[in-house]
Amino acid sequence: MEKKPFDEDNYTHNIHKDNERSLDRRGFMKTMVGAAGLFAVSTLPWGALAAKELLGLKNKSYVKKEIADVKSLMVGQSVEFSYPSDHESALLIRLSDNEYKAYQNACTHLKCPVFWSSEDEHMVCPCHHGVFDPKTGIPTAGPPRRPLPEVVVTIEGNTIYAIGVKRYET
Numbered sequence: 001m002e003k004k005p006f007d008e009d010n011y012t013h014n015i016h017k018d019n020e021r022s023l024d025r026r027g028f029m030k031t032m033v034g035a036a037g038l039f040a041v042s043t044l045p046w047g048a049l050a051a052k053e054l055l056g057l058k059n060k061s062y063v064k065k066e067i068a069d070v071k072s073l074m075v076g077q078s079v080e081f082s083y084p085s086d087h088e089s090a091l092l093i094r095l096s097d098n099e100y101k102a103y104q105n106a107c108t109h110l111k112c113p114v115f116w117s118s119e120d121e122h123m124v125c126p127c128h129h130g131v132f133d134p135k136t137g138i139p140t141a142g143p144p145r146r147p148l149p150e151v152v153v154t155i156e157g158n159t160i161y162a163i164g165v166k167r168y169e170t
């Protein structure tokens with residue numbers, strides 16, 4: 001009977017033991033270079049978006065959104081709204097006859113909703129007793145270290161509108 005040089009079903013006949021280590025190393029290096037390239041390409045848009053966001057925040061355009069009627073908000077009262085998107089909650093406070101302040105009210109510590117305490121005249125985060133100054137949004141007590149992002153408001157006629165967000169100002 002004729003002897004076959006190797007079994008037809010065995011596809012390992014072309015692997016030479018001498019080259020096995022170098023092939024493995026080369027293959028590994030190719031895989032690593034490919035993975036690094038893929039990672040760089042896949043993260044490029046996100047890095048560019050983040051840079052654009054950080055550099056262009058002050059020029060970012062916002063929609064004008066009606067918050068409340070002046071007559072419906074007495075001095076010392078607050079009203080919740082969302083701005084600029086429906087899932088970004090915010091708080092408008094009437095501090096005096098002509099002074100209104102608004103902030104996105106997700107606490108800058110761990111995102112609990114901050115509320116207005118009219119008795120204490122400051123904004124309070126119930127989760128870890130964070131306290132914020134209503135005139136500036138700057139934290140005055142508790143763990144928060146960054147101010148609440150201020151929502152810029154304007155009054156036209158009897159209506160209060162949100163027109164922008166000062167995200168990174170202190």
Ligand code: FES
Pocket residue numbers: 107108109110111112125126127128129130142143144
């Ligand atoms: S989440 Fe507001 S103080 Fe911790």
